[in-house]
Amino acid sequence: MKQLSFDALQQVALYELYMSTVMDGIQFITADQLCERAGCTKGYLLTALTELEERTFVKYNSTATSRSSSITPNGIRYVEKGLIDPKNVFSQIRDQREKYDEERTIVVRSVPASDRIVRLDHNNPQVEEMVATVQDLKVKIRMGNDLGDLTAEEAQAAAQEVEQIELALKGEFVRPEQIAAFARKSLKWIGDKAAGAAVGKAALALLAMIAAFFGIDW
Template structure:
């Protein structure tokens, strides 16, 4: 009975992980199509680490994700194809738990030649450089690198011509706030606040 319950929860978490990777990376044409497992586990609020690890093991066994030696997760072609064959019920269940807006979410065009887009990218670059150049952050070298990679991931997402509105609210903004929490620095907080304002301005165009 307990084993069945654990298996059921692990399968639910597996769908959350797979849907997250699909929503963020499936349409991105870039070499930077992965996220650190520890970071994703933290972003899936309320998911115990043991269930997250078990879910990743299940997905790996089925060749739906790939995990590097440094624990970076990426979705495979088989993973993308599986999500695209999910029933509406399965998608909605995973989507509800993940708190990502449905597929019918509004599409936002990113005009790469516009000033708001330039402002958003500039603000993100200031966050990156602010973290990179600051040597007195109260975090380890590995955590600092994770924050830098997180900013680069956001920049990669922003390089697309279109994104869904939910990407702003459920991925970019939470990730920036997560970076701010990790760095716990007033200067970085101010840079991230400016970046959030600039990024959200794009979602209203």
């Protein structure tokens, strides 16, 4: 791991917090998530964040089990002022990130569709929505209040299959062709068996969401 200078780490951390809040709509990021984005150790990051908090650029949200950070309005203004100037470090960080994303897209597109691997960013609102939707569907099936023509045995099997989709979406990497094939068979089956019922509608809505996210037909 290439070691960032202390000042550089603070600037990268601020930029990542800015992008998370302003672009992704996610206010608080855990220290572990920010470490992954900034490429540093947790202790080094927390030291940097402490000083940023003293400068009123960052605020903490601490619980008994975790500590997360968010950029403040002062921090947002500070980053945006830097982004206006092409020579400013925040503009340079932005340009590097955009170049990396473009190169990564080219590499991914060069891989055959059947072998394509996609990394799931669990800070992405779309990924969060898919995970929340699959969890909601699992609960609906297990509660058994509106299952249409699904029998008790079929509902149990359906819940297990939905749980497999949930585990895949919670993972760091997925193969879109594989998850799409499984989702089509499972969710279409649930949608057909529970046609018109809440579970059937939820299953088809989830399938459409997965297809749209990965850019596949369903």
